[in-house]
Amino acid sequence: MKILYHESSQTFHLQNDSISYIMTILPGGHLAQLYFGRRITDREEFGYLLETSLRSQAAFPNDDGRGYSLEHLKLEYPEYGCSDFRQGAYEIRHENGSRLTDFIYEGHDITPGKPSLPGLPATYTEDDSEAETLTIHLADKVSGLKLDLLYTIFSEGGIIARSAAISNTGEKAVHVERAMSMSLDLPDAAYDMITLNGSWARERIPETRRLSHGLQGVESLRGQSSHQHNPFVALKRPNADERNGEAIGFSLVYSGNFLAQVQVDNYDVTRVMIGINPTWFDWQLAPGESFQTPEAVIVYSSTGLNGMSQTYHRLYQKRLARGYWRDRVRPILINNWEATYFNFNESKLLSIAEKAKECGVELFVLDDGWFGERRNDYAGLGDWYPAASLLPHGLAGLAERIEAMGLKFGLWIEPEMVNPNSDLFRAHPDWILHLPDRKPSLSRHQLVLDFSRKEVVDHIHGMIAGILRGAKISYIKWDFNRSLTECGSAALPAERQGEVFHRYVLGVYDLYDRLTKEFPDVLFESCAGGGGRFDPGMLYYAPQAWCSDDTDAVERMSIQYGSSFVYPLSSTGSHVSAVPNHQVNRVTPLKTRADVAFFGTYGYELDLNKLTEEEQKMVTRYTVFMKRYRELIQFGTFYRLVSPIETDSCAWMVVSEDKKEAIFAYYRILNRPNMGFERVKLEGLLPGESYGVWSYQSEDVPPEGILRGSFYGDELMNAGFIVSDLASSKVGDNVLEASDFISRIYHLKA
Secondary structure (H helix, E strand, O other): OEEEEOOOOEEEEEEEOOEEEEEHHHHHHOOOEEEEEEEEOOOOOOOHOOOOOOOOOOOOOOOOOOOOOOOOOOOOOOOOOOOOOOOOOEEEEEEOOOOOOOEEEEEEEEEOOOOOOOOOOOOOOHHHHHHHEEEEEEOOOOOEEEEEEEEEEEOOOOEEEEEEEEEOOOOOEEEEEEEEEEEEEOOOOOEEEEEEEEEOOOOOOEEEEEEEOOOEEEEOOOOOOOOOOOEEEEEEEOOOOOOOEOOOEEEEEEEEOEEEEEEEEOOOOEEEEEOOOOOOOOOEOOOOEEOOEEEEEEEEEOOOHHHHHHHHHHHHHOOOOOOOOOOOOOOEEEOOOOHHOOOOOOOHHHHHHHHHHHHHOEEEEEEOEEEEEOOOEEEOOOOOOOOOOOOHHHHHHHHHHHHHHHOEEEEEOOOOOEOOEEEEHHHHHEEEEEEEOOOOOEEEEEEOOOOOHHHHHHHHHHHHHHHHHHHOOOOEEEEOOOOOOOOOOOOHHHHHHHHHHHHHHHHHHHHHHHHHOOOOOOOOEEOOOOOOOOOOHHHHHOOOOOOOOOOOHHHHHHHHHHHHOOOOHHEHHHHHEEOOOOOOOOOOOOOHHHHOOOOOOOEEEOHHHHHOOHHHHHHHHHHHHHHHHHHHHHHOOOEEEEEEOOEEEEEEEEEOOOOOOOOEEEEEOOOOOOOOOOOOOOOOOOEEEEEEEOOOOOOOOOOOEEEEEEHHHHHHHHHHEOHHHOOEEOOOOEEOOOOOOOOEEEEEEO
C-alpha cells in the first residue's frame, strides 16, 4: 500500500495489491480523474489517459478558448456552471446569489493511518500501517472558501474511503446546498446497476438494471436511510456474476437522507455520486466554520459480487463496528414482542424466560410496553420509567430474577419518539419536530423529538442512562418507528431550517456515542421498524441491527440475501418466530425457520411454552447447533450461491479463515412433482483438500449430523454438490417429507 505523488506530472497514484486510483492536476488547477480499477504498474506520467479532444459546443474555463473543456473530462469533485454541464458534486450559494465556486488546487498532504470525522461515524484503523490518507487542499480565490478532499486507501482489499470538508475562511456567510461525499467518473457506461430496494417488511431486495443515458439512482427523503432504498449502489460489468468479473460498490456511512446517483452523459462517461440528499438541505457556513460530509466507501472487486461483498464484510465487521462486542459471538436471545405484544405482566415474562433457559437461550429481551402508561401504541412514549402495575419489582427486580435463572436481561427503547399522550410531551410540547402554524403529522400515533436540539438529547440521555445504571441490563434494542415529517426546529432561525435533517442525525449519533461509551459492555442493536435504518452509520455504534420486522423464513431468505451485498452476518438480527407467521400468515417448518435464522445473530420471537414437547426439544437442538458453529457463521467468509429472488431455491455458505471448515445451507422454497436433478457449486474451499460432509436433514440424527461422504474441495466447487434428494421421499434409511419450504444444513470439515 502506498500513495505516490509525481511532481513532474502532478499525478497522484493510490495503490495496493488490489487496486489503483490515479488522478492529476490540470493546468488550470482542477483535479481530473485518470483511472480507477484493478492495480496497474506505476509510472511517472499517465498523461495519455487524459482525453482532451474537444467536442462540439464546448465551453472553456479560461479566456483564450484553446485549453480544455471540463465537460469533456473526467473529474474528481466536479461543479456545475464552469464549462461542465453535468451534475455537480457541490453547490454553494453566496451572499450575492451566485452559485459558482471554482475550487483550484493549493497543496496536499499524505499521512499514515486514517483521521476520524468529527461527530460522524467512519471506518478507522488501529495501526497507522493499515492505511494511508491523501488530503488534497483546494481553494476558491473569490470567496475565500477552502475544500479538502480526503482519500484513504487501506493496505488490504480494493477499498477507498472518501469524504469532503468545506471551510469558510472568507468574510461572508455562505449556504452549502449540495455536498456529496464523493464523485467518480468512469470512462464508459457498460455496467449494470444494482440497488437494494423494498419497503417495510421486504427490505433490501437486489434490483439490477442496465445503465442508460441520463440520471438513475436511489434516494431517501424520510429522515432515515429507509426501508425503501439502502444507501448503496453497485456497478458491475454485464458478464460479471457472484464468482467472476468486475464490480464496484459505493456505500455511504450515514443514517439520514441520502442520494446515490449515476449519470451517463452523451459520450458514455459514467459519473457516480453518493452523499447527503440535497433536497431540503441548506447549511449556513459562517466565517470560521467548516462542514464535513459523511464518509463514502468505494470497493472494487475483480472477483465478482461475492468478492465485493466480502470486502465490505471484513471492513465493516472489523473497522467500522467497534467496542466490546465487535469480535465476540452474539448471545442467543428470546424477545417477547410476538409472544405477548402489550399483553404481559411480570409472571408471564418469567414463565417465557424459564422455558427459554431450559432450551438453551442466553438472553431475555423485554420489548415495548414496560414503561409509563404504555398499554398500547397510543400513549407513554417518552416516559422512560417502569410501569409499577406490570413490574411490581421494577426493572431492577425483574433483571435480578432473570439473571438468577442464568440468563442475561435486555430491554427495548424508542428514545427518539414521543406520544402526544405522554408526560414528556405535556411538559415540552415544543420539543418535537414541527413547522410554525402547521399541524404535525402523526405516524403510529407518535411524533418525533427534535434531536437537532442539544437540550432534548441531554434530557433523553439522562433518562436512558439512569435506566442502565439502575438495573442489570446487558442488551438494548433501540427502535425508530416512523419517518420524519414537518422537519423544522423551534430552536433554529429561519435561515438555518435547512440544517434540521442533518442536525437530527448528528443528535442521534451523539446520544449513541455517549451511551455506548458510558456502558461499553452493553450490546446495542439498532432497529427502525425493522430495517428502516440498516446502514453503515448505525453499525459504528450498534454492531448488529434488526434486519426486518418480517420474520417469515421464506421472506427472510430474500431479505438476508440482499442485505449480504454490504452487511456482514454478525450485523444481521435474525430470529425464529411462531406460525402462522404474523406478517404473511405462512406456515413453515420449525427446522426451516431455524435454518434461515442461523445465518445472523439468531434468536426467538415466540413463547416457547406454546410449542409441543417435541418442538421444544428441537429448539434445544438448534441452540446447541448455533452455539457450536456461531463463531464460524458470524465471522467466517460468506458466499451467496443460489438467489431466492431469481429461483425457487436459495443457497449460501460460510467458510472459516483457514478454509478447512464450512457450513452450507440449501433451501427449496416451492416443491414440484418429479423434479429434475440439481447441484450447487460451493465456494471458498481448498481444492486439494478432502472434506467430510455431514447433513442435519431430520430431527432424529445424532448431534454431529449424518456423514454424507468425503469430497475434494475442487469436486465440490467445480462438479458441485448434489441436492436433488430434497425432492425425494427417502434418503437411505431416513424418510423426508418432500414439500414446500424445506431446508438442509451441511457441515464440511477437512
